[in-house]
Amino acid sequence: MNFELVFYQYQKMVYNLALQYTQNTEDAEEITQDVFVKISQKLDGFKNESSLKTWIYRIAINTSLDFLKHKNSQKRFFFGLLRDSDHENKQYEPTDFNHPGVVLEQKEEIMKIFGCINMLPNDQKTAVILLKIEGNSQQETADIMNLSQKAVESLFQRAKKNLIQKLNQQKEYEK
Structure with missing residues (x-):
């Protein structure tokens, strides 16, 4: 299976899915990149137990959820540092919603x-x-x-x- 062909066929689907999870274009681009790195590493091991599209969706969903989990844990760590260092109380502003x-x-x-x-x-x-x-x-x-x-x-x-x-x-x- 040709990775380049898979990339061009599913790039938009993966990006749009990541964008649905993050509502941020930069994060969606990062997730898309991570998904295709994983796909390139695992493509030879794809066994056709499900359709290629389903397999890619699963990777994209898991990568998106992992990304959000990691991002949320970083926020908690950061806010813990702010609270512990007695900085002024700053409200977290959610990431800009950049959905084309x-x-x-x-x-x-x-x-x-x-x-x-x-x-x-x-x-x-x-x-x-x-x-x-x-x-x-x-x-x-x-x-x-x-x-x-x-x-x-x-x-x-x-x-x-x-x-x-x-x-x-x-x-x-x-x-």
């Missing part, structure tokens, strides 16, 4: 929705991203997540319920 194609008027609402999506447990977040943002079918999502279709449907329903709850809480807070 989002109309300026919608940017604030989109940021709120993605903020709530990012608060979901990882499996629910992945189900929402794969089903509704990436537009995969329930069967494709089940294959990518290595779950049954019923489990994916259940995850999505819980995610939807949690999102509605989080968005309503946000509206109450803003009043």
Whole structure:
């Protein structure tokens, strides 16, 4: 299998998926690079037990989640240092939302929705991203997540319920 062909065929898919997780172009670019480094190292060992697309999705999801976990642990460490060194109390500002194609008027609402999506447990977040943002079918999502279709449907329903709850809480807070 030719790595260059795989790269050109799946680069956009991986980048868009990483962007869904991070809402930051620089982070998405870094994740995309990491994903293709992993793919280049493992491509010869790909055994066709799933489709190539499903395999790449799994790598991209895991890499994105690992990236976010690492980034969050760095933030906690950094804030611990700030607190311990008696610096003035500074509020963390989330990374700019840089999603191409989002109309300026919608940017604030989109940021709120993605903020709530990012608060979901990882499996629910992945189900929402794969089903509704990436537009995969329930069967494709089940294959990518290595779950049954019923489990994916259940995850999505819980995610939807949690999102509605989080968005309503946000509206109450803003009043």
